[in-house]
Amino acid sequence: MEDSVGPLLGREGLQPKGVARRREILDRAIEVFRERGADGTSLRRIAAALGVSHAALLHYFDSREQLLVAVYAHAESQRGAATPPRAGVSSITEAAVANVEVPGIVQLYSTLVAASLEADSEVGRQYFSDRFARLRAQLTADFERDQRDGRMRADVPAEHIAVLLIAASDGLQIQWLLEPSVGLESTLRTFAALLEPPRAGVTGS
Amino acid sequence: MEDSVGPLLGREGLQPKGVARRREILDRAIEVFRERGADGTSLRRIAAALGVSHAALLHYFDSREQLLVAVYAHAESQRGAATPPRAGVSSITEAAVANVEVPGIVQLYSTLVAASLEADSEVGRQYFSDRFARLRAQLTADFERDQRDGRMRADVPAEHIAVLLIAASDGLQIQWLLEPSVGLESTLRTFAALLEPPRAGVTGS
């Protein structure tokens, strides 16, 4: 409608499909996920929840994978816009906790990541490859700053810590879903403890 | 309900179906995976490679998921039997390196784990839930021993380290497949470095 987005895809020619309607579909699809978990993810189920035919969805997304990736990206950006920006371990911990609280989001993420490893995956591979690279770069910068300022031990590469944290967070959410007695926040706090600089003064708890 | 009467696949003598033929199927299926990667995982493709119909496979496995879980379990047990037993971080590192060298095994693992999170998953959920629990217990015992013997810092819970290591290893393999410049062994070595006990007696202050 009139609520046009700022991120401008330039002229309308660049985005071959309707942007507003696209957004409606994604919003509704996320609601479906919240209600039915990661089950009704088939094109026909999502379309039924929207009151349209499954073929209509393919007018806005080239494939089911592309739709689901867009759904996850949309959900992630919504969360990011609704929470104060953090840095380092806190940002990942906060995201992990938010993830496991939304039914189906971890299943969706895990399924899409697994699919992105397949040879024929194109959209998913590109998206998650970029996402991981962006997360690594952001966290690496955070950690290098922490190391420079003496808030983190500097005897290990910041980039390795970034990779480890992302990997640990992803794996932790899965283990937590299968066995909730595995602490999510507490385990990530332990990871943070491993990063404390030697002999640093105890900060306010 | 009560269908959890040991439907485990790693051990023998569980299903009322031919055990020997079952093993043949699994052996051949693993070969198919090594050749064609994680693609031909449909029942019909596997059956074609075996020279039988897809319905024949369902005579030995109740579902596709059960077959694939059995394939993964079989592959993992084969690897375990072909390598010297290790402990702690080394065991996980070795397993991770072996995994990424087999085309399709990480895809298979990731896909099955993601599927095990679904509500309707029964076999997969049981298998991976047990697998994670077993790995956690094993590693926790290793780390507690290391802590007792002064080979690992003792200011963090051994169980948290176990959870983190498993999670990090799983997530790392995925990141490595998407971006091989992410070091696998080197990153896990950094994790091990985080666990080293504080160096006593070196500092003069």
Place this chain on the structure above:
DNA sequence: GTCTATACTTTGATAGAC
């Protein structure tokens, strides 16, 4: 631009014949 109708192909799964 938006959507329905339709059809093609592959999939997992089941039933019954040999």
Place this chain on the structure above:
DNA sequence: GTCTATCAAAGTATAGAC
């Protein structure tokens, strides 16, 4: 024990109505 036959559901693709 293994097959053929068959089913329902799925992703995908095209044609065409408004």
